[in-house]
Every structure is written in C-alpha cells, then in structure tokens.
Amino acid sequence: EIKKVEGLEIIDSRGNFTVRSFVTTKGGVRDFGDAPAGASKGEREAVELRDKDGGVRSAVRSINYYINYALAKLDVRDQDKIDRLMIELDGTDNKSRLGANSMISTSIAVAKTAAKAMGIEIFNYIGGFRSHKIPIPLLNILNGGMHAGNELKIQEFLIIPVGFSTFSDAIKASTSIYRTLKNLISEKFGKIYTSLGDEGGVSPPLSKTEEALDLVYTAIKNSGYDNEILLGMDAASSDFYNSKLNVYEIDGTKKTPDEMIDFYKELCERYPILYLEDPFDENDFERFSRLQSKLSKVIITGDDLYTTNIKYLKKGIEMKSTTGVIVKLNQIGTVTETLDFFDLARENSIKTVISHRSGETEDNFIADLAVGLNSDFIKTGAPARGERTSKYNRLLEIEKEYEFKYNKI
Ligand code: PGA
Ligand code: ZN
Helix, strand or coil: EEEEEEEEEEEECCEEEEEEEEEEECCEEEEECCEEEECCCCCCCCCCCCCCCCCCCCHHHHHHHHHHHHCCCCCCCCCCHHHHHHHHHHHHCCCCHHHHHCCCCHHHHHHHHHHHHCCCCCHHHHHHHCCCEEEEEEEEECCCCCCCCCCCCCCCEEEEEECCCCCHHHHHHHHHHHHHHHHHHHHHHHHHHHCCCCCCCEECCCCHHHHHHHHHHHHHHCCCCCCEEEEEEEHHHHHEEECCCCCECCCCCCECCCHHHHHHHHHHHHCCCEEEEECCCCCCCCHHHHHHHHHCCCCEECCCCCCCHHHHHHHHHCCCCCCCCEHHHHHHHCCCHHHHHHHHHHHHEEEHHHHHHECCCCCCCCHHHHHCCCCCEEEEECCCCCHHHEEEEEEEEHHHHCCCCCCCC
C-alpha cells in the first residue's frame, strides 16, 4: 500500500534541474524514479512542467500534492491502475497539467518500489520468466546536431556490436573503438578536440557527414572489428529541416527531400550501415516509407516520428514507414503507455530500441526495462560518463548474474 509520494528537485547530466519522485509503502519500502530530458524533442511529445527560471518546483508540487493525494492507499503493484489514474487526473492530451516529468518519474518509482516490495528484480517484475535476453547496444560515440558544438548536422554516429556472443565482449570491443577514436582525433586535430558532446561521444570539429562516418569507420577498422561492428546514425533531421523552403540544410548545401533519399542511399552503399533514425522531418511519414522500401536491409527507425505514442505508430504501421521504433518513457509520460506502445511494435514485428535522453541521470531503470521486455536494442550513449555507464553497468551485472544470452539480429 502506498503511503507517500514525494518529489525532489535534482540535477541532470547537462546541469539542468529535473525531478525525482520517491514512493514509500506502508511497510517502509522506498525507491525512486527520475525524469530525463531531451534537447531535440519531437513536437508531439508529452510536455514537462518547468518553471520560468529553469527549475522544476512546479513539478515537485504536482507530485507532493495532486499525485501524492491521488495515489495514497493504492496497491503499489497496480501499475496499470495507478498510471491510468494519473492520466485521468491530468486530463490533457499532452500531460501539461500534472507534467510528463512528474508523471514519468512517479510511474517509474512505482514500478521499482513494487519490484523491491516483492523482493524480485525489476526486469523480472516487468517481464516475468519470459525475460532472457540482453539487448544489443547502439553506442553514440560521435556527437553532432543539438548535442555538440561542432557543425555536423547529423546528431548521432552509432556503433552497433552485432558479432559477439556475449554483451560484455560487445562492450569491451566498443570501448576499444571509443578510445581509438579519441586517439585518432587527438592526432588529427589536437587533444583539445577530444571534448565530449551531451551523450558522451566525441565532438570533433567536422562539418560533413562523410568525414564523421570515415572517422568512426577508421576507428572500427584500426581496432580490428570491421566484421563484428556495424554503423548507425540518428539524423534527428527535424532540427535541420527548413519547412518554409522544404529543404534539409546539411553539409553546406540545401537538399530537397528526394535528394535526401539519394544521399542516404549512397551512404548506405559506402558504409556498413544497419540503422537509420529520423532521416526525415517528423511529419513526413510518406518519405520514411519510400526510403524503407528502397533500403530494405536497413532498420529505418522513428523517434520524433512516433514519440512513443500508439496513435502515430498506427499510422506508421499502415504506411509501412519504418521497421524500427524508439521507445522513450518520458515522451509519453507513463510506464503503462510505454508498454502499450512497445507491444504494438512487437506485434507488428518492428524492431524496438529502448532509449535514454540526452539529458540523463544515474537512474538505470531503462536497462531493466529493456531486459524485461526482451527488447532488440538499447540506445544509451557512449561507453563513458556516469549517467550512460549506469545503464551499461547494470546490463553487465544482469548478464553475469543470470547468464542471459546476448541478442542476435
Ligand atoms: P534527445 O535526443 O534526448 O535530445 O531528444 C535523443 C534522440 O534524438 O534520440
Ligand atoms: Zn532520436
């Protein structure tokens, strides 16, 4: 039985304020959940409560008063009921009354506290005995776009360790590539340019997409892993789409949407690219599907396109827009709705990517969520910085403890 829900203003990995929610049961079991924060947000995402000065005291108040009052005396294991109650109490389409940050931190705290009260692992609480797989990580080792100070328009250059039999071997190889990449950059540009972007990837002074791909691919080859590691990109292209002119401003030129199709096609021919996220503006479902049909072996993935909302995923399924989806808890605001979205993707054989945000905390709930659901992939940044390593380290722990198999594509 829930005794109390309390909010706390904490700091995230960008030094901004975010909210942590604590749930305490009558029996004295207590755990917390944190709300992460995006920078390149989708326009259809649920919205957070944020004060004019950047704080989240309004979100904390929302937890301490409305949510605390509504959840009192409920069974902490009743995740579905609790989440639906918060949705009802909020009463808006975009969670703007209670705040998606207040709601998701509480929803996560409820799940973690329930697992703790039952004395079981969080992934088991979520997935039961069906959980048996460690997801393949998509590691963002070179940052551009809104996450870095360089001129690169593509936001994320990802490495994907597919050719390994264990997760720990995959991580070992990935860290070696990450270090090689840093060495390449300090040789080429000087040590000062090994500075990191928001997700822990390097952000060298490059401006062209190809230069970045070349550099990452060279790091893979120099580390001797060109058979085991593939490449991916998150373009987050809504951020460089000019809707007035209907062009993408990238690599020093303006490209029409159709020219972007050719651009991606050529890159996929030149480099071993397995994964391509948000290649087009978040409203262009049609072009997603044209690219997906042209590049049938590449997992074209929707992040801002769907914002973890089944309403938009249904449209994407109808139009065959993508074969992959990003799953972000705070885009929709509750664990229950996140699971509904995940299930819909699974039922339609769409690859799932449980994902962090660029502004993160040390809360590692998404690692357990990904294992619990047997997700295909997890996207949680570079293998560096505490807010990213907390997720990787949790997966290493689960692998060792339970001898779960590493996922295969
Ligand atoms: P965000 O970026 O958290 O800043 O939205 C992550 C992503 O686009 O995948
Ligand atoms: Zn994205």
